Structures are given as structure tokens and as C-alpha cells.
Amino acid sequence: MQAGWVLLTLELLGVFAFALNGALTAMRDATLDLFGVLALGCVTALGGGVIRDVLLGEPVASLQVWWYLATATVGALAGFSGHRVFARMGRPLLVFDTAGLSLFCITGAQVALDAGLPAGQAILLGMITAVGGGTLRDAIVLKIPSILTGGLYAVPALVGAAIAVLGSEVGDVGLLPALLGAGACAALRAGGVLRGWHAPQARLDPPRNS
């Protein structure tokens, strides 16, 4: 029960962080008015969870209860009104994106486990939950999604979800695996961006047509 509350808190923190990130993205990458900022903040914050619930065939959590939408709205409004403050942070978009990614990969995996999925699928769904909102955000503002470009995006989420899921199978160790998973995800993501870690690349020479 107590773990349930902690996980809900972590999920709402993730919603808040992604809403802030989406709002700041809306103001930087496109010149949007207040409602556009709110809309992009809510899509970024709630999109991953909606995709997760639809894939699970479960009722969509953010339509069932009000606090998800309320938290996303507050987060987006905070981004809209406080963007000058956030601009003084180094890389505010990265900070909030990483926070949302790390929190959603573990909570998404837990929701999938609670819905009865086996470990492998729960890990995958944790990753999808984490990257879903940001992928919708990028598609809407017409950027190649973060998930496809440098700096590791999906891999940290996959690793975080795997640590959380596999760790919780070891025994009754409470929230430790979830927190370890979130920490690993954040570290990998930040390392990927700040240190330029990246996976091997390959490029086709452009054959003109086909």
C-alpha cells in the first residue's frame, strides 16, 4: 500500500516534469500561444501513459481520474509563466525530460506488471511509456524524435525498466529496484547527452530512387 502511494507520487512527478518540458519545447521550437503550450505540455506528459493503457487494453488512467490532467496543466502553466527562471538553469529541457523519462520507465513497467504481463513485456511497456510522450511531442512540432537520434534515449529507459522489473523479482525488497532503475536511467541519459556516449552508427549512401 505504501509502495502504491510512493509510485503514484513518482508518476505525478514524472507528469509534472514532462509537462514542464513540453511547455518549454512549445515556446522554443514553435511560437505557440498559451493554449498551444498547455496542449503540448499535456500531450508530452500524458501521451506515454495513454499509449501504455491503450496497448494494455485498460481504461485510460488520465481520463478516469482528474489528478493526472490537473498535474499536467499545472506543470505546463509553470513552464509558461516561469520560462525566464528555467532559462537560467543550464539545459532545462534536458533536466525535465530526463526526470520524466526516468520516472515513467519504472512506473510504466510497474503498471504493466500489475496488469498481469510477464517480465519481458513489462520491461518493453515501461520503455514505451517513457518514450511515448516525448515522441508525440516531437512528431507534433515536426522534429525527428529524440528516440531516434543521438545521446541515447530509449536505451536508458529500457535499462531502467529492466532493473526495476528484474530487481522486484528477486524478493521483497520494496522500492529499491524502482529507485535503482530510475537512477540508472537518469545517469545513462545524462551521460549520453553530456559525454556524447552513443551507439554505433551506419549510413547508407543515398541511392537516388526507390
Next chain:
Amino acid sequence: MQAGWVLLTLELLGVFAFALNGALTAMRDATLDLFGVLALGCVTALGGGVIRDVLLGEPVASLQVWWYLATATVGALAGFSGHRVFARMGRPLLVFDTAGLSLFCITGAQVALDAGLPAGQAILLGMITAVGGGTLRDAIVLKIPSILTGGLYAVPALVGAAIAVLGSEVGDVGLLPALLGAGACAALRAGGVLRGWHAPQARLDPPRNS
């Protein structure tokens, strides 16, 4: 019962208007052949309802019965064959988009109420139904979606859905709230574009990376 028929008629009118708009968009913003025009018309016309049904966990209406797809196809064909006629209207894209938006925000909200959702969620789902098709249309032809840019798009749909839902809770007033809601949505949307009404804006100075 009679209200049911009126609402179905309004919904099919909305499908027709959005299909026309999608077809004209396909011919203006991208050079598409007949089948591309049909495809974009159908996605614009039926996308919002599909998203609504998937979020509600209900069977997708436009796969259950044939008249939605038939209406969308006829609307898109009308746009394809009559585009010279429509071009003589001032702003045909705006006219049909506003009609679809106004009709879908009230019918989408009503479908959500009929599915047992409380008022708040029904209003939200009415808005999502109204803006969903146009957002898919813009994503496909690679425009920043109307929902995010100037001239008020999501807000009129939200206001229209709210009037329809809250009005219908007042008492047995028949279709009056729905028609008032659709009218308010159309007025706000048209005012937003023609008069340049817009919400407050803010813009982040571009910090180079993050």
C-alpha cells in the same frame, strides 16, 4: 430517440465537412493523386472519432457501420471533383474545418456521456474528438497542427463541448445545449481567425543545445 437521429445527422454532417476539408488540404498542401486525396479526407473525417472510441475502450464506430466511411468518401470525392467551385468561396478550408470542429465537439461529448463518463471527462473527450482528425491531417502533411498555432482551435471546441454537456445537465431541454455549443464553437473559431483573437504568447530565447 428523435434526439439520437438529430445527433447522428449532425455527426455525419461533421464527417462530410472534415472530409471535404481534408481533401482540399491534400490538394493544396501536397500534390496528391485521387487515392491520396481520399485517404487524407477519410483520416481527417474519421480520425477524431476513432481516437475517441479507442480512448473510451468502445468498438470503433466507423468500423462497425458503413455510413461513416461512405459519407467520408463522398465528402472527399466532392472535394476532389469540385475543388474549383470551392476555391471561389472565401477560405473554403476554414469554413469546412470550422463546421467539422463545431459538430464534432458536441457529438463527441454526447458519445462520451452515453458511454458513462462524468461531465468533466466528457467535455475533454468532446474536444479531443473535434481536434483529433485535424491534428492527424496536419501531422501527415507535415504542418505544425492547427491545435498548436494561432487563431484559437482547441479552445472553441472545449467551450462548445462544455456548453453542450453542462447545458444538458440543467434539465430536459432537448437539443438546445448542443446547438448552442456548436454555435459558440463556430463563433469563437471564426472570430479567432478573422479578427485575430489569440491567447497570450511567450517565447523562450533559443538556448543553443539541450
Next chain:
Amino acid sequence: MQAGWVLLTLELLGVFAFALNGALTAMRDATLDLFGVLALGCVTALGGGVIRDVLLGEPVASLQVWWYLATATVGALAGFSGHRVFARMGRPLLVFDTAGLSLFCITGAQVALDAGLPAGQAILLGMITAVGGGTLRDAIVLKIPSILTGGLYAVPALVGAAIAVLGSEVGDVGLLPALLGAGACAALRAGGVLRGWHAPQARLDPPRNS
């Protein structure tokens, strides 16, 4: 029973072909690292089936069993590591895209029939299954989707699904209609690209705003 195994084999061949295509697209149209290539390969290969299952309200097949994801991963890895070999084929993207399209239009229609849909909707869903993955692929790398541009894309899938569905209603003719449908789809698609077959076009003169 035997037909079931043949259809599963055809579906996995389609997954493999689309994963290869998605991976090669990722390397040609965007400079992605290994994980980006894997992600785009899997989205291309599994997206159509996921959309099909969500529209049907069925559990998502590629989350229920592992072989879809495994096949997609192997296909994307084959594209990543063997891209120089494939580049020596004429138009490798077209070959694998056509293979996936032809196989998915018949298997998607069959899944829809097995789920109890009538013939018309099953044909439509076969087409959606076939074009869904490629449409997601194009949206993610920011191309106008193949479904909307020249060379016939959705029409061959529609024709292939129609032959498979209507043929199977004629009587107990085994897999013949499915194979005929896949062949017709491949022939139409290849003819569309190589011979420049296309449907009638029309274009609106750009009215500046609306």
C-alpha cells in the same frame, strides 16, 4: 490448422521485410545510431499490426508473444549490418516495402475475419494493417507518407485484401485466395513505381490564407 501455420509464416516474413525496410530507411533518410535503427525497424514492422489490434479491441499480438518482436529485431539488425549488401540490390527499400505490404494486407484481413468482422471491414482493416507501419515510419522521419504520394500504395493493399477476403468466401479453396491477393498487391505496387502508373491528380491553386 495448416493454413494457420502458413499464415503465421507469411506474417513473420512480412514483419522481417518491413523491419529490414525500416532499418534501411533509418540509415538513408536520417543518420541514426544502432538503437534508432532498431526502433524504426520495429515500429515499421509492428506498427500496422498494433493499429489493427487496437482498432479491433483485441490484445496486441506483438505484446502477447515474443516471436514478432524477435523477428523484427533480427530483421532490423540484418538491415543494420548488411546495408552494403542490400545497397547492391536495385531499390532494396522498394523490394522489402512491397513484400511487407503484400503479406500484411492478406494476413491483416484474415485476422479481422477471424475476429468476426464482416467482409467489407475486414478488407479495410487488411489495408490499414499493410499501410500502418510504413505510415508511422514516414511520420517519424518526417516524410510525406507513401500512402499519400505517387506510385499507388494503399490501392494495391486494398485490392490484395479484397481478393483474399472475397476469394475465401467462394468456398473451401485453402490458401489460394490469400496467395493471389498478395501477388496482385505486389504486382500493382511494383507496376505503380516502375511503370509510373498513377491515379488522376488535381491541385488547388494556393489561396494565400485560411
